[in-house]
Amino acid sequence: MSWGVMGWGVIEEGWRKGPWTAEEDRLLIDYVRLHGEGRWNSVARLAGLKRNGKSCRLRWVNYLRPDLKRGQITPHEENIILELHARWGNRWSTIARSLPGRTDNEIKNYWRTHFKKKTKGSPDNSSKVNKRMLKRQQFHHQQQQLQHQQQHCLQDNQVEMKKMVPLLDENEQKVPYFPQMTTSFYSHTTPVDQQEQGFNYLNPTTVVNGSVCEVNNDDLLWDGLWNLDDVHVNFGGAPKPTFHNLVTPFC
DNA sequence: AATAGTTCCAACCGCCTCTGT
DNA sequence: AACAGAGGCGGTTGGAACTAT
Numbered sequence: 081m082s083w084g085v086m087g088w089g090v091i092e093e094g095w096r097k098g099p100w101t102a103e104e105d106r107l108l109i110d111y112v113r114l115h116g117e118g119r120w121n122s123v124a125r126l127a128g129l130k131r132n133g134k135s136c137r138l139r140w141v142n143y144l145r146p147d148l149k150r151g152q153i154t155p156h157e158e159n160i161i162l163e164l165h166a167r168w169g170n171r172w173s174t175i176a177r178s179l180p181g182r183t184d185n186e187i188k189n190y191w192r193t194h195f196k197k198k199t200k201g202s203p204d205n206s207s208k209v210n211k212r213m214l215k216r217q218q219f220h221h222q223q224q225q226l227q228h229q230q231q232h233c234l235q236d237n238q239v240e241m242k243k244m245v246p247l248l249d250e251n252e253q254k255v256p257y258f259p260q261m262t263t264s265f266y267s268h269t270t271p272v273d274q275q276e277q278g279f280n281y282l283n284p285t286t287v288v289n290g291s292v293c294e295v296n297n298d299d300l301l302w303d304g305l306w307n308l309d310d311v312h313v314n315f316g317g318a319p320k321p322t323f324h325n326l327v328t329p330f331c
Numbered sequence: 332a333a334t335a336g337t338t339c340c341a342a343c344c345g346c347c348t349c350t351g352t
Numbered sequence: 353a354a355c356a357g358a359g360g361c362g363g364t365t366g367g368a369a370c371t372a373t
Contacts, residue, residue, distance in 0.1 A: 099341075121358065133358070138342070173361060193338050
């Protein structure tokens, strides 16, 4: 099958393919709001979308999820990606779980465009890379200011969600989705704080098998990242414990 | 100003694992 | 135990936007 032949936005075997329209996005958001994440193959039937389950899930996970962090990968996130990739290789979803608001697709794309070539590494590239890094940092600074402003809007949204939760319960939805839950949980510091401080806002101690342990600085980052992962598992729509959720770092 | 090269990113595919029957 | 369906993952593609020459 070739898109050159098929073209985009075509209907093949009853399923639409290609770029999503605003209307399709709206239908999918409404569906998730009512039914929660999962059961993606029901979307076509229940939401009237002519998209297959995989396409719907992908669209939601990579683009529509409200807890996604928009904007450029920050230098700090870049460092984390580098370190985690050195440790885990191309396990993008695992890496993504350590970067709240980032998707595996995003990280994968970022890696491909930045580091895959960098590792091949011609010396000439380094100045180009530095230039881009500088630009990104400038952009990042602008983003931080923007996010400061947007934080107020976010708080308003959280209030709206609190209003929605009882309504969802009323509807007896099995697993209601709380779009702002992860965001609000992280936001005991603001996203800006998180970026500025890296992940140092995480506890300087970590809980292992129920007991609190002191950790050294090297371990701090990793344990903190791992805790974030746990947080996401607990609050991000209560996914079932799968192999991927339970995968242990450093093994 | 035009063109070539690069980056970004949305979306697809095939494969694998998990879960329910 | 075997099978089918659903979900998740990593790899890949292609077009748009941006940058360098």
